Each structure stands twice: as structure tokens, then as C-alpha cells.
Amino acid sequence: TARTVSVPASPAPFALDPGSAALILIDMQRDFLEPGGFGESLGNDVSLLRKTIAPLQAVLAAARASGMPVIHTREGHLPDLSDCPPSKLNRGAPSMRIGDQGPKGRILIRGEYGHDIVDELAPAPGEPVVDKPGKGAFYATAFGEILGGLGVTQLIVTGVTTEVCVHTTVREANDRGFECLVLSDCVGSYFADFQEAALAMIAAQGGIFGWTATSADYLAALE
Ligand code: C5J
Numbered sequence: 001t002a003r004t005v006s007v008p009a010s011p012a013p014f015a016l017d018p019g020s021a022a023l024i025l026i027d028m029q030r031d032f033l034e035p036g037g038f039g040e041s042l043g044n045d046v047s048l049l050r051k052t053i054a055p056l057q058a059v060l061a062a063a064r065a066s067g068m069p070v071i072h073t074r075e076g077h078l079p080d081l082s083d084c085p086p087s088k089l090n091r092g093a094p095s096m097r098i099g100d101q102g103p104k105g106r107i108l109i110r111g112e113y114g115h116d117i118v119d120e121l122a123p124a125p126g127e128p129v130v131d132k133p134g135k136g137a138f139y140a141t142a143f144g145e146i147l148g149g150l151g152v153t154q155l156i157v158t159g160v161t162t163e164v165c166v167h168t169t170v171r172e173a174n175d176r177g178f179e180c181l182v183l184s185d186c187v188g189s190y191f192a193d194f195q196e197a198a199l200a201m202i203a204a205q206g207g208i209f210g211w212t213a214t215s216a217d218y219l220a221a222l223e
Helices: 053-066 143-150 162-175 192-207 215-222
Strands: 005-007 014-016 021-026 070-075 129-132 154-160 179-188 211-213
Touching: 005 215, 014 179, 014 215, 021 053, 021 162, 053 070, 053 154, 053 179, 053 215, 070 143, 070 162, 129 143, 154 162, 162 179, 162 192, 179 192, 179 215, 192 211, 211 215
Parallel strands: 021 070, 021 154, 070 129, 154 179, 179 211
Antiparallel strands: 005 014
16 A cells, blocks of 8 residues: 655645655756856846755655656757757747757757756666657657656656746646646746746645645655
8 A cells, every 4th residue: 555645735735655756857957057058048047047956966866765766858859950840949039049059069959968967967877868849748758658657646846947847747747647746946947936926826726736845845754
């Protein structure tokens, strides 16, 4: 029988079944988090994202120590851009476009240095890395099949950015029947007001998309 632990969360305690849960790290990529990457080229302050790294390292270490599955995602495209819709490529007249040469290689192109995950959170051998062309982790990927194969029904959601790829993935997961616990200090936005609103939206209306909790409360409950 499942052993559930109660995580203090909003809007209500989250009944975590560690044997049915996976830790999801969304798009913790150099292009979003490091100075000189795509995120900064769009005018963003990457320090707002970088503060997620330290708490996420502790959550990642706990998952690995307990044997909880860990799945990483990366947003990016094939070198020939055949999986990038022109609508995405041309959006917003950025100073650098997807596929352009940036300081860390071609922007958001698979195989390039900047597209890969920051060293602090590098995937361990055997941890799936899901490459996705969109904001959500389910669209045009094997993410759903990987979760099904693992028997996972609960997602511990972390990563960047809160109102974009984290939100899209949580909404997709919620519609597919997964219970999502979003760790509030392990998700980051370039915009402080979006961070606050995005977290509130998840837990509003009785948890319309899921639950939110701090990593400290989550880790304390796991002990
Ligand atoms: C963005 C993401 N913000 N991973 N990507 O473009 O949230």
C-alpha cells in the first residue's frame, strides 16, 4: 500500500505518495539562466532565475537519494529549425533569434552549449532528458509515455520560467490526470509580478491546476 506524506501546501496539504511521484526540472538551460544567453538577449535579468538553482540542488539531491525518478526537459530545436514554427522564430524581433549564433552557440539549438542544462543541475546517467520544441513538456515529446512507463501520477514541478514553460506543462499535466506540486522557490520568472501571479493561479479556486509549496516544507515532509 502507498505510504503518503502530507506536505504543507496551498490551497491545502498535498498527499504525496513518494512511490508514485517524479521530480521534473523544466528548462534549467544556460540560454535562460546564464549571462549572455537567449533570455538575457531578450532584455531579461537572469539573476531572478538563478536564485532557483540552490534550492533546486537540495531537492534534486533528495530525489536521487530516495530513488525518486528525475526527469529533465530542455526547450530547443533541430539544427535545421524544421521543428520551429515561423511564428515562434519571428516573434518579438529579438536581438538574437532562435538558431542565430550566440555567445553560447546557436540559440536554443539542440547540441549547442547554451541549450544544455546548467552545470549545477547536470542530469545524472539514466535520468531522462526530454527535448521539447514547445513550452509544454507533453507537446511533440515522449514525456507522457515516460511518465506512464514509470507509473508516475504525481509531479514535483520545478524549473523556468514559471508563467511560461512551467505553467504550460502544469496545465497539460493537470488535463492528463497528474497531480502537480509546484515548488515555489524552485521555479523562477524574469518578472516578479508574473512569478507571484503564476503561483497564485495554480492554487486558486481550490487548486485549479495543482498545489504550491516551498522546497523547505516539501523536504521536511519527506524526512
Ligand atoms: C521561455 C521557458 N520562457 N522555458 N521558455 O521562453 O519558459
